[in-house]
Amino acid sequence: MISTLTVEAVLLPNGWAQNQTIVTNDGVITDIREASKAECEHVLKGRLLPGFFDTQVNGGGGILFNDKPSVTHIETMALAHLRYGTTAMLPTIITDNADTMAAAADAVAEVMASGVASVKAIVKGVHFEGPFLSRAKKGVHDERFIRPPSDAEIATITRKDIGRVLITVAPEAIDVGFIKEMVSEGVVVSLGHTNATFDEVQLAIDAGATGFTHLYNAMSALTSREPGAVGAALLNTQTYCGFIIDHFHLHPRSAELALKVKGEKRAMLVTDAMAHAGSDLTTIPFFNTEIVREGDKLTTPDGTLAGSCLDMHSALVNAIDGCNVTLEQASLMASTTPAHFMGVENEIGSIALGRNADFVLVDQRNQLKQVWSKMRVVF
Template structure:
């Protein structure tokens, strides 16, 4: 068995295709279900083979020593708008999607949902048209955050572009599309009949930018809306007389929600409260944007977050990996649970068993990081990125 230390690979500073059969050794393995030590994680042809004792590594595998680091699945982000200097809604090109994909993978996010905030219908349609022709194993599809929201909770979304959902408008926007996989809607702004029609498109629906009462929010979850968009942000708050959508999320036995753990969109104490209330129903997103000075969303970087020129908070400036660090260091969530919040839970919402975990047969998307949260290595489909 040939052994190649990771440090030797890092110094080359190039993309390296792993040998067909590879064993990651010397680390703590977070599979998504359990924590495994003193075992090897086997990769073969871009797929997870399983874990074995170091002494039982099969013949023909090359061994890569991670020197005590943590090993977990690549991260899954269901809501982001761009990366680096690319805001997809402002670029609308295959080249920008490719740059975003590569930039995210190098930050440890190996699966992502490209999101578009409320925009004109022509921009939505062009974004869909371009994305239909983009094929990448990190790209999960498009998440349309709008236009069927509640203007009273619009946040950074232009009020004049928010519209009431009808069958005709849904058909005009979505008919023939295979790439739209997720949509944020305000449950109080859609009738039961129109909601049932929207559900025929087999999208992951999320309640957000909503001023729903507790009853309206609960009705939406009971009607089959499985999750919610950035808990606390742009939704009716928890009040002791009317607990709003936050209360509906907390009290519903099935409803999930994403949350932004950057310390700006939501305080760390609020994250702690939400985690105690929701347990495994709470997962992380970044809501990350990119600096942009054109189009509807002109994002300006402030101290740790992005805002519109008028000061309205408009997006995050963290990676999902940094969110894991914040969960552990600032909120007190155990590392294995923080990992699940950014891998297993969002993957489960999508019905994807091949990402977000290190189970046998899953895609060989793996990140390696130290106890002080230095991202050492990213493996994407069996390819060592660095």
């Protein structure tokens, strides 16, 4: 089905273009051209950006993916985040048992194979955040499930029917051979929940790790005598870093500094969203504790940060308003850069020929006005 959309300003890969008509066929962009005089009479006011890609979504809409991984739960999560501009996501399983990991893979595979069409367009794969992590930097992850990889878990992670796979590991908790094996299987390896030294992190990067999960948080810090994981992440120009910019996980100036060092082509906005996102929930059970929302902050009763209730549009606005980032830079970090990180840049992440017609429209104050998923208006 051929459709057109004429917009006042469109952010293209080479910059802004005014009064553009976007032509799509079955939700894929086939042409971008200057609007005709007649089309300009019905131009949509605002600034059109690529839809957001969140690589770390633990939950949303009242659902935590770990609780009961299923197509229905993925659908609930996806639709909860979609209204905030997340047109692509990786449902994320927090450290858990092998059965839960397998169930998550089964659910994602079912979505990828058929599932609800609107959700299939959003889900690009799965993120296993653990369980091969550091106990010293476990954060909210349940220590009972932190362990070395087994053959069964490797088989789950390397399945070929679950889209793009991202796994977060602590380099000191696994052998570099494991990283090489994962990369050879097409898995994207990110480093996080780690107390590794700079040298240990560098060996993991040399083995093929390309990302850092929620930079600064739950990782060895940069100090004068030991650069740690943070120092390794900032020093390496080829690796990608996720940032939870909710102003609880990161001081705005710490975020601003790291964003300047990494640049918008290597920095990514993520939510690390829990079930609270897109819902009115204040408290949810979480393994042998609970996660409580106070304002926009999520913690366990002992005060440990436990993910966020952040959405991607808020992350974009927070980066702009709090970290001296431009709209253009924030858009790259929310869309284009994560698409490159996960190797799906030919499908999503920019407004260009051959890409999905996934868009968000913001006004001059960056307030969200509309969202499209494959040219279907969803908000």
